[in-house]
Amino acid sequence: MGAEVIKQVVYTAMFVVLVVTAAVIVRTFTVKPRTILAPPCTEDESGFIRADKEMINRFQTSLKFETISWEPGVYNVEELLNIQEFIKSLVNVPTFLAYNLINLPPLKKENVDCLRVIQELEDMKAQIKYVSSSQLELVNFVKSGKAIKRVSETSFVSSQTDTAHHELPDFTSDLLDDNLGHNPDITPDCATDDADSNTSLVSTMSEEELPYLTSNAVGPMLNVAQERSSVLNTVKVKSRVFTRTDKHLLRDVPKHKPYSYTSYSYALQSQREHNQEYLIGSVVGKKGLQHGHKHSVNANISCQSTTDIQCRESINVVLTAQMNKAASTSKEVSKMNCTGSNVLASTINSVADKDNYRPIAIKSSKILVTTLVLLDRLQFQLDTSSNQFGFKSKHAYPTVHKSPLVSVEVIANYSLLYTVHGSNSALKPYMLTGHLDVVPVPEDDWDAPPFAAEIKNGFIYGRGTIDDKHIVFGILEALEFLLKHDFKPERTFYIGFGHDEEVAGEHGAFRIAELLTSRGIHLDFLLDEGPGVLSGVIPGVSKPVGLVGCSEKGFVTLKLEVSTSGGHSSMPEKESSIGILAQAITRLETNPHPSVFGTGPEKGTFEHLAPEMNLPYKMVMSNLWLFYPLVSRVLSWKPSTNSIVRTTTAVTQFNAGIKPNIIAPHAEAIVNHRIHPSETVQDVIDFDKKVINDDRVKITIIQSQEPLPVSSYDDDVFGWQIVKTSILQVWGHYGTVVAPGLMPANTDTRHYTEITENIYRFSPSFMLPEDLSRFHGRNERISTKNYEEAVNFFYHVIKNADKAKLEPVHKHGEEL
Numbered sequence: 001m002g003a004e005v006i007k008q009v010v011y012t013a014m015f016v017v018l019v020v021t022a023a024v025i026v027r028t029f030t031v032k033p034r035t036i037l038a039p040p041c042t043e044d045e046s047g048f049i050r051a052d053k054e055m056i057n058r059f060q061t062s063l064k065f066e067t068i069s070w071e072p073g074v075y076n077v078e079e080l081l082n083i084q085e086f087i088k089s090l091v092n093v094p095t096f097l098a099y100n101l102i103n104l105p106p107l108k109k110e111n112v113d114c115l116r117v118i119q120e121l122e123d124m125k126a127q128i129k130y131v132s133s134s135q136l137e138l139v140n141f142v143k144s145g146k147a148i149k150r151v152s153e154t155s156f157v158s159s160q161t162d163t164a165h166h167e168l169p170d171f172t173s174d175l176l177d178d179n180l181g182h183n184p185d186i187t188p189d190c191a192t193d194d195a196d197s198n199t200s201l202v203s204t205m206s207e208e209e210l211p212y213l214t215s216n217a218v219g220p221m222l223n224v225a226q227e228r229s230s231v232l233n234t235v236k237v238k239s240r241v242f243t244r245t246d247k248h249l250l251r252d253v254p255k256h257k258p259y260s261y262t263s264y265s266y267a268l269q270s271q272r273e274h275n276q277e278y279l280i281g282s283v284v285g286k287k288g289l290q291h292g293h294k295h296s297v298n299a300n301i302s303c304q305s306t307t308d309i310q311c312r313e314s315i316n317v318v319l320t321a322q323m324n325k326a327a328s329t330s331k332e333v334s335k336m337n338c339t340g341s342n343v344l345a346s347t348i349n350s351v352a353d354k355d356n357y358r359p360i361a362i363k364s365s366k367i368l369v370t371t372l373v374l375l376d377r378l379q380f381q382l383d384t385s386s387n388q389f390g391f392k393s394k395h396a397y398p399t400v401h402k403s404p405l406v407s408v409e410v411i412a413n414y415s416l417l418y419t420v421h422g423s424n425s426a427l428k429p430y431m432l433t434g435h436l437d438v439v440p441v442p443e444d445d446w447d448a449p450p451f452a453a454e455i456k457n458g459f460i461y462g463r464g465t466i467d468d469k470h471i472v473f474g475i476l477e478a479l480e481f482l483l484k485h486d487f488k489p490e491r492t493f494y495i496g497f498g499h500d501e502e503v504a505g506e507h508g509a510f511r512i513a514e515l516l517t518s519r520g521i522h523l524d525f526l527l528d529e530g531p532g533v534l535s536g537v538i539p540g541v542s543k544p545v546g547l548v549g550c551s552e553k554g555f556v557t558l559k560l561e562v563s564t565s566g567g568h569s570s571m572p573e574k575e576s577s578i579g580i581l582a583q584a585i586t587r588l589e590t591n592p593h594p595s596v597f598g599t600g601p602e603k604g605t606f607e608h609l610a611p612e613m614n615l616p617y618k619m620v621m622s623n624l625w626l627f628y629p630l631v632s633r634v635l636s637w638k639p640s641t642n643s644i645v646r647t648t649t650a651v652t653q654f655n656a657g658i659k660p661n662i663i664a665p666h667a668e669a670i671v672n673h674r675i676h677p678s679e680t681v682q683d684v685i686d687f688d689k690k691v692i693n694d695d696r697v698k699i700t701i702i703q704s705q706e707p708l709p710v711s712s713y714d715d716d717v718f719g720w721q722i723v724k725t726s727i728l729q730v731w732g733h734y735g736t737v738v739a740p741g742l743m744p745a746n747t748d749t750r751h752y753t754e755i756t757e758n759i760y761r762f763s764p765s766f767m768l769p770e771d772l773s774r775f776h777g778r779n780e781r782i783s784t785k786n787y788e789e790a791v792n793f794f795y796h797v798i799k800n801a802d803k804a805k806l807e808p809v810h811k812h813g814e815e816l
């Protein structure tokens with residue numbers, strides 16, 4: 001009896017397995033491709049736009065920076081205020097450069113107002129720390145007086161490279177000389193009245209005031225620029241460092257022998273060992289240090305700063321009187337040597353001679369403003385009468401800008417709205433969008449400088465190449481070509497270039513959308529940046545995939561905070577704010593949000609791609625009804641594919657602590673989630689709270705956006721057809737297939753949801769798996785060939801969309 005039942009169960013199981021296997025096999029080999037070749041563009045196949053040198057050059061110039069800086073010098077309060085005013089104007093531009101404000105202007109003698117100004121400048125730097133850069137140039141920014149001069153038109157990158165790999169421009173020695181009283185521009189009240197000193201321009205400051213000068217709190221983005229700092233001012237401080245009487249520091253240095261390079265180096269190391277507050281220093285000295293002085297050394301100190309205190313000490317190291325006698329030595333030491341991130345460096349000239357050592361700190365100071373160059377380089381002129389950033393005439397794309405068919409509006413000072421007027425008002429307009437701003441470059445170890453637009457091995461390197469200049473310039477190039485060739489559109493279309501997409505587009509795209517709404521405009525479809533032509537990115541598909549974002553993930557940025565009583569590190573509580581917060585972060589990272597694979601447009605991706613896949617992927621993807629869990633797990637392995645199966649968690653910032661022996665009373669972290677369309681902001685917060693499960697961790701929302709609606713990717717839908725057809729016209733010869741997908745990052749499209757239901761996100765960039773990290777990362781680049789393809793893609797979009805409708809497509813394909 002028992003054996004009979006077992007037999008029955010086994011037979012039934014075998015039968016089920018057989019049926020399932022048969023179903024899987026049948027389905028694998030009968031599933032029909034949904035990716036049907038879109039109807040080719042029958043007319044004007046010859047209209048291929050070849051990227052000539054000029055076109056590439058126009059693109060390159062759009063990627064370059066220009067530097068505007070204040071000449072090293074000594075400024076009075078009024079001049080500082082001028083600078084301050086200018087910087088304020090930048091701060092008011094929400095998308096201005098993140099890394100444009102570099103060092104502080106130097107102080108003038110004993111002027112508290114200077115300190116106030118400098119503090120304000122510091123505050124302003126903090127404010128602009130995280131904003132993105134925008135392609136705007138201050139061409140006609142003119143300030144009177146010698147204090148503020150535009151001293152450099154070289155690209156920021158080349159200057160930076162010089163600094164990093166060679167020597168700094170040798171202006172520092174002159175400045176030292178200036179500081180020694182040789183500068184005719186120095187006003188008498190700047191001179192020191194200290195009779196004992198041979199130095200001039202010595203400001204007296206308390207050590208409490210020094211952080212204003214030395215704070216490195218503005219973050220790594222500014223560090224690159226700090227490398228360009230110069231010796232500008234001398235500040236007298238009560239310092240004990242490097243005095244011969246400081247036995248603690250120099251106890252191991254032989255007293256009666258000339259100090260040698262190594263002994264001084266040793267002294268600095270000792271200093272660090274004995275007192276954690278001090279810097280990590282290295283001393284480089286010239287041979288034959290004496291030159292008549294008993295104890296002299298040239299010290300080049302760089303501080304691997306981890307705390308403000310370290311920064312401060314590194315700057316306030318110290319020298320002696322006699323600097324004017326040692327002018328040649330000063331020149332030697334004024335060469336800076338800064339490396340790595342979060343490094344604050346200062347060069348020290350020590351010429352110790354007398355018993356009466358007089359410590360003098362050398363402060364490096366300078367304001368450097370780097371701006372981007374789009375408008376000027378393209379010969380747009382700035383309209384300084386109304387707004388110094390606005391522009392009124394445009395020569396780079398003369399046909400576009402002179403055409404009676406095209407009108408251009410400047411929105412919110414910097415964004416652009418083009419209307420290309422069609423002749424047939426019965427046709428619903430559409431819109432192409434892109435953005436002018438780029439994200440900063442926190443690291444400089446690129447294969448080619450990030451703002452020089454160098455071409456290497458057929459690739460144009462530069463921040464903004466794929467995010468998002470190839471779209472902006474691809475559209476303008478295509479339109480210029482079409483208008484030159486007598487294109488007269490029937491269908492009106494808009495082109496919107498926002499200036500602050502990288503910081504949520506709330507001033508640019510938002511205002512453009514608002515304006516269009518106020519005019520009662522409703523769009524047939526809108527095309528913005530998105531995934532692209534992906535090769536080798538989607539598992540199992542060997543053909544390139546033109547992936548079009550039909551929806552966009554939402555996001556929520558959360559601040560997590562823990563506060564405890566803090567105290568002395570010798571008597572710690574069992575748990576610290578840092579420990580508690582770290583635990584919360586670990587819980588979030590080890591408990592990812594659950595997979596919701598198959599509930600959003602990513603399902604459509606596989607419905608379209610399964611028939612194109614190689615075995616065994618084809619079998620698995622054609623039978624998602626059976627293999628969902630397996631596929632979901634496999635997709636979770638790689639960051640790119642993981643991004644489409646769930647709400648992601650990225651811990652992007654963590655701040656706590658100021659000193660080794662103080663228990664941090666406060667720790668905070670920033671967590672950025674990208675929300676899958678099947679979840680909401682509230683779902684995400686609820687999940688996080690549950691996972692963290694610790695009331696000591698306070699969670700606040702910094703910014704959020706619900707996921708965007710899913711636009712139709714039915715082959716009957718005009719906008720979808722246009723995008724798909726145009727992709728195939730440009731990349732079809734590679735065997736490219738087109739599929740809908742989910743945009744894992746955010747775009748300006750969130751602002752346009754009221755004026756169209758059909759929003760598609762596609763960047764005309766050909767991407768290999770390793771290229772995905774170039775977005776916002778190192779070595780952002782595009783090949784010249786790909787740029788040509790981008791231009792042609794927009795050419796086809798504009799041509800295709802001008803038809804009343806595309807050919808009907810034969811529909812098949814099915815749910816998996």
Ligand SMILES: CCCCCCCC/C=C\CCCCCCCC(=O)NCC(=O)O
Pocket residue numbers: 467501502529530531532537538539605640641643644741744745746747772775776
């Ligand atoms: C099985 C499908 C796999 C899909 C893999 C996804 C591939 C995504 C490809 C490109 C992503 C492009 C990201 C571009 C982001 C640019 C926009 C941006 O930075 N916005 C700001 C922000 O999101 O913070």
